[in-house]
Amino acid sequence: MEEIVPKFNYIVVVILMMTGLWSMLAQSNLIKKCIGMAIFQTGIILFFISIGAKNNASIPIVAKAPLGQAHAPEGSQPPAKPELTAAKAKAYPDPPDVNKLTNPLTQILMLTAIVVGVATLGVGLALAQKVYQQHKSFDEDEILENQTK
C-alpha cells in the first residue's frame, strides 16, 4: 500500500489505456472503436497532466502582488513608453516561486492534443460513415462477410 498510493495516478492511466486498447482490438463496432481511441487518448493526457502536478501548488497563472509590495523592475529594459511599462510591471512580483505553480509545459502539450484529438475523432467518424455508405453496416465481421461473398 505504501508503494502504491503515491503512484495511484499511473495505475489509473494504465487501466484507461488497457480499456481503450481492448476496445480498439476486440469491439467489432466501428463507432465503439472510435470511442475506445478517445479513451486511450485521455489516458495519455492524464499521464502528462499528472506528472506535471505538484503538491501544494497553485494554477500556472502568476497572481497579482498585493498592492504596495510590488517593486519596479531593473532598468535594463529600454524606457520607450515608461508609463505603460511601469504600470504593467508594478502589479506583478518578479520572479514567481517555481514550486508554487504547476508545470505549464505538460499542460500546453495536452491542450493542443485535445483539440487535435477532436479533429482526428472527426476523421475516424467520417471513415466509419463512408464504410457504412458502402457496406450498410458498422460491424467488422459483417463487412468481412460481404467482401468475401
Next chain:
Amino acid sequence: MAELPIWQYDTLFLIAVVLFGVTALTMQNLMSAAIVFGAYSFLMCLIWTAMGAVDVAFTEAAVGAGVSTVFIVATIYNTGASAKPRKPRVGFKLFAGAVAVATGAFLLSALPDFPAWGDPKSPVNSTVAPYYIENTIRDAHVPNIVTTVLADYRGFDTLLETAVVFIACIAIYSILRVDSAKSTVDEPDIIAAPPAYDPTDSLIIRQASRIMVPFMQIFALYVIAHGHYSPGGGFQGGVILGASVILLCISFDLKFVLRQWTEKKIMLLTALGVLIYAAVGVACIFMGGDYLNYNALDPVLPGDMAFARYYGILLVEVGVGVTVMFSMIGIYIILASNGRFNRGL
C-alpha cells in the same frame, strides 16, 4: 496508509472515471455509448481542474460539452443506431483482452522508476519548466504562463497543431464530400421524412437558443481576448464559437445556417486562420527578426519590447480561433449532412 498526495477529490474522480469509461464501452446502443462518453468528458474536466490544469480543463469543457458528443450523434443519425447483438466471438475477445493485459503489465513493470505523484523535484518539473515560470512576466508581461508558452516560446508547435486541425478538416472533406447533384447516396430507410416547418414545433428550443447564441459568441470573444490574464485562448474560444453555430444548426435547420455560411466561405475561413498565424511569422522576418519572434514587431506595435510579444500572442490567438471555429463547423456540417452539404440533423 500513506497520506494521499493530492487532495481528496482526485482519487474519487479517478475511480469514477474508470467506471464511466468501462460503462461507455459496454453499452449496446450506440446513442447510449455517445451520451455516457459525454459524461466521461465532464469528469475528465473536473480531474484536470483538481490537478491545477485550468486551461486544459477549459478546453476539455468546451470540446466535451459542445462538440465531440454532437459529432458522434451526427454520425449515428446518418447510419444505424444499434450495435447488433451477434454471437460473440469469445475466443477472440479473450485473446484481445490478454494482449491488453500484457501491455498493461509491461507498462506497470516500470512503475517503481516513475517519480511519485506531485513531486516538485521530479525531472519533468525541475529541468525546462522553471525557465518558463520565472521569465514569462519579464519577457511578455503575460500572467498566464500557459498562453505564453503556447503562442510564444513554443509557437512553431502551435502553428503545426493548427495546421493539423486544418488538414484533418480537408481529410474529412475528401473522404465524405459528394456532389449532391450526382449523389448516389440514398437516405438510410429508418429516417422519417424531414418534418415540414411547424413554428409551434420547437418554439421553446428555438427561442432559448436565440437568447443563448449571442451570449456564447460574446463570451467566446472575451475568452480569446482575455486569455492573457485568465484561462482561455484561441483553442477554447474557437471551440465555443463553433459550438454556438452548431447549436444554431441543431435548433433551427441546417439550411438556415447554410444560407449565411456557404461551403466555400467555411473552407476559405478555415484556411485564413492558419494564414494569419503564418503571416505573423513572415511579418517578423520582414521586420528583421526570426520566424515567429515577435520582438521584431516592436516598431509597429505600441509599448516596449515585451508588449510586442504581448500583442503578437494576441494576433496569433485570433488566427488559431478562426481556424478552430470554422473547422469545427465544417466537420459538423459534413458529418451531419452525410457529405451532401444540403440537409441533415
Next chain:
Amino acid sequence: MNSFITIAGVVLIGLMLLVLVRVIKGPTVIDRLVAVNVIGTKSIVLLLFSGIIFGQLEMFVDIALGYGLLNFIVSIAASRYYQHRRCLEQKGQPS
C-alpha cells in the same frame, strides 16, 4: 469555510455516484440522457467549489460559465435525433 466546502464537494460527488447508477442501469437511452444532464449541471458547482478551495475563484469561474452555456447542446441534439427517427426501440434492438 474551506473544510466545509471540501466536505460539501465530497458529498456532492457521492450523490453523483448515485446518479451514475441510473446511467448504468437506465433501461432506455433517455433515462441515461436525463442522468448525464444532471451530472453536467453538477460539474458547474464542483468547478466553483474547487475554485474556492484553490483560493482563485476568478480563474475558475470562466470554465463554469462555459459549461453553463454549453451543456444543453447534447440534449437538444438528442431531441432532434429522435424527432427524425420516431421510434425509440427498433425491432430487435437492445437499448
Next chain:
Amino acid sequence: MEYIAYILIVVGLVFFLGTSIGLLRFPDFYTRMHAAGKGDTLSTVLILAGCIFAVASQGQMSWLLGLKILLIINFVFIGSPTATHAMMDVGERAGAKPWKKKGGYK
C-alpha cells in the same frame, strides 16, 4: 454572511439528495424527469448563490466575479429547463410508456 452561505449550500445539497434518490427510485421516465428537472435546477441555483456568499465572506469578491456567477445562474435558469423540455419531447416522441399502478385507475 458565512452562515447564509452554509445554509444555502446545505439546502442545495438536500435538494440534490432528493434529485438523486428520485432518479434512482421513481418507476418511469416521466417521473424521473420530474425529479431531475426541478430538483437539479433549484439545487444548482441555491449552491451557486451560496458560493457568492462564501466568496464574499472570504473577502475575495469583485464586481466582475459576482456578475459572472449571476450570469451562470441566469444561463442555468435558461438552459436547464430548455434541456428538460427537449428531453420530455424526446420521451413523448420516442414513445416511452407512462407507468401505471398495477390494476389501478383507468
